[in-house]
Amino acid sequence: MKRTALLHAELSQAIAMLGHGDMIVIGDAGLPVPDGPRRIDLALTPGIPRVADVLRVVLTEMQVERCVVAQEALDLNGGTLPAWCEGQLAVAPEAISHADFKKLSAQAKAVVRTGECSPYANIILIAGVTF
Numbered sequence: 001m002k003r004t005a006l007l008h009a010e011l012s013q014a015i016a017m018l019g020h021g022d023m024i025v026i027g028d029a030g031l032p033v034p035d036g037p038r039r040i041d042l043a044l045t046p047g048i049p050r051v052a053d054v055l056r057v058v059l060t061e062m063q064v065e066r067c068v069v070a071q072e073a074l075d076l077n078g079g080t081l082p083a084w085c086e087g088q089l090a091v092a093p094e095a096i097s098h099a100d101f102k103k104l105s106a107q108a109k110a111v112v113r114t115g116e117c118s119p120y121a122n123i124i125l126i127a128g129v130t131f
Contacts, residue, residue: 002123004061004073005057005061006057006058006060006061007026007062007079008042008111009091010035010040011013011040011042011058011110012023014038014040014110015024015061015062015107016061016100017103017109018062018127019127019129020065020128020129021110021126021127022074022109022126022127023104023107023109023124023125023126023127024062024108024109024110024111024116024124024125024127025037025053025105025108025110025111025112025122025123025124025125026051026054026055026058026060026112026122026123026125027105027111027112027113027116027121027122027123028042028051028076028105028113028114028117028118028119028120028122029046029104029113029115029116029117030117030122031105031111031113031122032107033105033111033113034102034105034106034111035046035106036085036107036123037104037105037108037109037110037111037115037119038076038111039049039110039111039113040110040112040113040114041113042114042115043055043113043114043115044115045115046115046117047114047115047116047117048053048115049114049116050084050114050115050116051084051114051116051118051121052083052084053114054112054114055088055123056083056086056106057090057111059088059089062125062127063128063129064072064089064090064091064125064126064127064128065091065126065127065128065129066091066094066123066126066128067089067091067093067094067123067124067126068093068094068095068096068101068104068123068124068126069085069093069094069095069101069122069123069124070095070096070097070098070101070105070106070120070122071095071096071097071098072097072098072119072120073095073119073120073121073122076119076120077130078082081093082118082120082121084116084118085120085123088089093123097122102126104124105124106131108124
């Protein structure tokens with residue numbers, strides 16, 4: 001059995017296969033998953049799991065160089081980071097429009113669907129290197 005926090009085999013494999021600059025999206029229950037990226041569906045019921053929970057665990061295994069959120073997520077929170085990502089990121093997220101976020105998601109290696117039902121609770125994580 002694995003010793004790290006991430007036990008979901010498909011998600012762990014997706015992270016292990018990332019190269020420098022590859023992207024994984026962690027999205028809310030309503031984010032459309034484009035054709036192309038691998039779909040990893042973790043949604044059980046509204047609110048379970050939350051984006052914050054999935055993000056926390058993914059960050060234990062993934063080296064993140066950059067990340068992207070929708071500007072609308074910041075706007076809903078008075079221009080600051082939403083609670084679901086507050087204090088979790090070592091890098092400041094870049095903000096783009098939600099429409100551009102959805103377009104960029106098509107280039108991701110995987111899109112992780114959560115049970116989150118908060119508007120714009122989506123993040124793109126861009127892989128870095130550990131050396």
